[in-house]
Amino acid sequence: MLHTIAAFDRLGEENAFAVLARATTLAHQGRDIINLGIGQPDFKTPQHIVEAAIKALRDGHHGYTPANGLLATREAVVRRTLTTTGVEVSPESVMILPGGKPTMFAAILMFGEPGAEILYPDPGFPIYRSMIEFTGAAPIPVPIREENGFAFSAEETLALITPKTRLLILNSPANPTGGVTARDEIAKLVKGLEKHPEVAILSDEIYDVMTYDGETHCSLLNFPELRDRLIVLNGWSKTWAMTGWRMGWSIWPNGEKGAYLYDKVRKLAVNCWSCVNAPSQYAGIAAID
Ligand SMILES: Cc1ncc(COP(=O)(O)O)c(C=O)c1O
Known part of the structure; x- marks a missing residue:
């Protein structure tokens, strides 16, 4: 062996x-x-998106792109983020990755190691726990309960934070429960997180527009006090039926505390997947516009 x-x-x-x-x-x-x-x-992926990818190939976009994504694709993400959240982020904080999962992979790798604790939603997307365990960090489940509308509770989440907590993973709208955490509950959580300035937050918002029964999604980006330690995961897979294209984006922290993380994820890309294929990135722009 x-x-x-x-x-x-x-x-x-x-x-x-x-x-x-x-x-x-x-x-x-x-x-x-x-x-x-x-x-x-x-x-199916809408036809105009497919056409944009075909056109990109015909136009000769066959080569490597920058590891963090084409500027035009990152700028499209900036526009989309402004439309859905009302928050203007800089293209320099946007990273294009091959799907939503690589953001989770990168963020958990950055913060997980033996002795560290990472909080994740339970039940939740199985890869959170898998990756936490891969790093040797202790996975700490945050219970997702029916009485909270199948979404996380601020109080219960905050009670699980210890001096060893490095990263808190949030997912709203949630997989698999579909629970959407209300703005007031998120505000409560953000207030409580003031007492834990060393905890980074990974907010998985890949289902941001998939809300039903009048519920609305509130992005963690709406809380500027968190921006220097907030990583937002999103992507094209679900919203535009592009699961097989492997197209995701993330928004990385700004400010002195967290801006340096962007270079780490860019370097991880250089070492692993190099870049996202060009036609998919042109398709991604067509999807957003
Ligand atoms: C909550 C959640 N995050 C991330 C992903 C990963 O998305 P992608 O297929 O773009 O990697 C999924 C996919 O099912 C998901 O349910």
């Missing part, structure tokens, strides 16, 4: 991918399958 580091034995799974593989096999056998396992929108 070859010797791999123990961290790989702690790496978890996303069972939805196992279900996808099984459903694909059954579909190939001619069975009529409705796969409710994986978070795949039930519509």
